Amino acid sequence: MIKLHGVTKIYGPDCVALRDINLNIVSGDFVSIVGQSGSGKTTLIKLLIAEEKPTKGNIEISGWDVAKIGVSDIPYLRRQIGVVFQDFKLLPKKTVYENVAFALEVAGEKYSRIKQIVPQVLDVVGLANKKNRYPCQLSGGEQQRVVVARSLAHRPKIIVADEPTGNLDSINTVEVIDIFKKINEFGTTVILVTHNREVVNHLRRRVITLHEGKIINDEIDGKYRL
Ligand SMILES: Nc1ncnc2c1ncn2[C@@H]1O[C@H](COP(=O)(O)OP(=O)(O)O)[C@@H](O)[C@H]1O
Numbered sequence: 001m002i003k004l005h006g007v008t009k010i011y012g013p014d015c016v017a018l019r020d021i022n023l024n025i026v027s028g029d030f031v032s033i034v035g036q037s038g039s040g041k042t043t044l045i046k047l048l049i050a051e052e053k054p055t056k057g058n059i060e061i062s063g064w065d066v067a068k069i070g071v072s073d074i075p076y077l078r079r080q081i082g083v084v085f086q087d088f089k090l091l092p093k094k095t096v097y098e099n100v101a102f103a104l105e106v107a108g109e110k111y112s113r114i115k116q117i118v119p120q121v122l123d124v125v126g127l128a129n130k131k132n133r134y135p136c137q138l139s140g141g142e143q144q145r146v147v148v149a150r151s152l153a154h155r156p157k158i159i160v161a162d163e164p165t166g167n168l169d170s171i172n173t174v175e176v177i178d179i180f181k182k183i184n185e186f187g188t189t190v191i192l193v194t195h196n197r198e199v200v201n202h203l204r205r206r207v208i209t210l211h212e213g214k215i216i217n218d219e220i221d222g223k224y225r226l
């Protein structure tokens with residue numbers, strides 16, 4: 001369960017990025033967040049992963065009080081939340097396999113576990129057969145799928161993705177979205193920020209619309225929830 005209560009984020013005197021956000025997301029849900037550029041979508045994601053702190057309000061994620069989390073607890077929170085951003089950040093000198101393995105190595109995971117997990121997550125994103133390629137030998141869509149695989153390495157309960165298909169054409173977009181659907185079917189909560197109305201319509205799941213830092217619409221398959 002993710003609960004935001006009265007969350008406001010003010011970056012500076014002239015910039016209120018989020019205003020009094022109240023939001024509950026149940027475990028296993030698939031929620032899309034839409035809204036114009038500057039409406040606060042990325043800020044909302046950053047608050048969830050404790051990259052920014054709210055100016056006011058509470059954020060609870062599976063029992064953690066994220067707004068008050070200590071620096072030493074952040075890595076534990078981040079293992080519960082897989083993150084995918086638009087700009088792929090793969091290590092260019094590592095192979096597909098090594099890129100995913102690296103996320104586990106830095107977390108101190110045992111070699112035997114890494115050998116077990118990496119092929120599994122590469123299988124989920126359909127890249128088991130390209131595990132020895134370097135990022136430059138992959139298409140944009142494939143690179144983004146490696147990023148998704150890496151975000152799955154810690155078996156997170158929640159995946160947050162900020163415009164994960166922003167740089168992709170429509171075929172690659174569908175492939176990446178289908179992977180998120182599959183991950184969601186395994187029981188993982190998915191929070192997807194997207195500009196793409198077609199994606200949202202195709203999903204037929206909950207859609208939250210932000211406008212100037214406020215939730216102005218919350219609907220499921222075209223029906224209001226508010
Ligand atoms: N680090 C920051 N410092 C100051 N203002 C910021 C910062 N990050 C975002 N903003 C401002 O907060 C508002 C919301 O930004 P953002 O959350 O990135 O929106 P979106 O992702 O919907 O485009 C914008 O007006 C943006 O300029």
Ligand SMILES: [Mg+2]
Binds near residue numbers: 041042043162
């Ligand atoms: Mg953004």
